[in-house]
Amino acid sequence: MKIKLNLLLTTIFLLGLEVNSYSQDLIVPHIGDSLKCKITKETEDKIYFTTKVYGEWRKVFLPKSQIKSVTKSYFKKPEILPEKVYETKYSKFRISADFGISRTLGKIDPLFPDVLKRHLNELKTGNIFCLSTTFFPIKFFGLGFDASRHFSRNEVTGLSYKIPGQTTVRYSNLTEEIAVNYFGPSICIRAYSKNHKTQFNTYYSMGVLNYKNYFYFGNTATITGRSLGIVIGESVDFKIDRNILLGIGAKITLGALTKARITTAGSSEVLNLSKTPESLSRIEITAGLKINSIFR
Secondary structure (H helix, E strand, O other), X not given: OHHHHHHHHHHHHHHHHHHHHHOEEEEEEOOOOOEEEEEEEEOOOEEEEEEEEOOEEEEEEEEHHHEEEEEEEEEOOOOXXXXXXXXXXXXXXXXXXXXXXXXXXXXXXXXOOHHHHHHHHHHOEEEEEEEEEXXXXXXXXXXXXXXXXXXXXXXXXXXXXXXXXXXXXXXEEEEEEEEEEEEEEEEEEEEEOOOOOEEXXXXXXXXXXXXXXXXXXXXXXXXXXXXXXXXXXXXXEEEOOOOEEEEEEEEEEEOEEOEEEEEEOOOEEEEEOOOOOEEOOEEEEEEEEXXXXXXX
């Protein structure tokens, strides 16, 4: 009988341990509402616990200096399911790939012939592809590297021209393909919505703009140049999975060529554009995929 009684008491004791292990605690901070939580760790100056934050279970901590009282196993009926607990630690590494349209901001000389003005206006609009990586040493501030490529092309058929010193009228298509590549270091300021499902990002970057223009009109020429570039951008990202987001954004890139090299089949010449710089400034509208690191 004594053995059975000891067995019963042991069983009750073990069940009690199990109940306590899944019961919830109460933390009352000096400022703010009481917290229904499960304490997971305690150090000399902090208490770590799991609680519900904007509808999701999160692991957080409070300094003991901000806590008025702690009552363990205050709530006997637990809510917390281990599979529903997520870390509040922010993602420290992020990769972003975006695609969209861009338009250069340079002015077209009103004295140009109409056919040339139409051609240059078509060249102003192109495609943009952006790739960036960012490391966040703290939750709201990141350091990274940005790269992008603007590409536009236009062709006008059946234009006539004369070679200097000759009277023969010739006909040719006018073709231009322009690529402007940007790369440089960047900083990112990040903010979250209350439910952490939307992110707001502001970007600043300073780097190098590489310009290349493949030109054909009777003869082939290539124009190249390099300029300092400044990029300012905003984006909004929407979480579709724990580490995957879809985002939309807008950027403005500032830059201008003051010197360029024109290369033809038989010669190469440097052009001084300091008096009439060639604008490389553009605006971009993009959408893309963002991947946050799973390492937190």
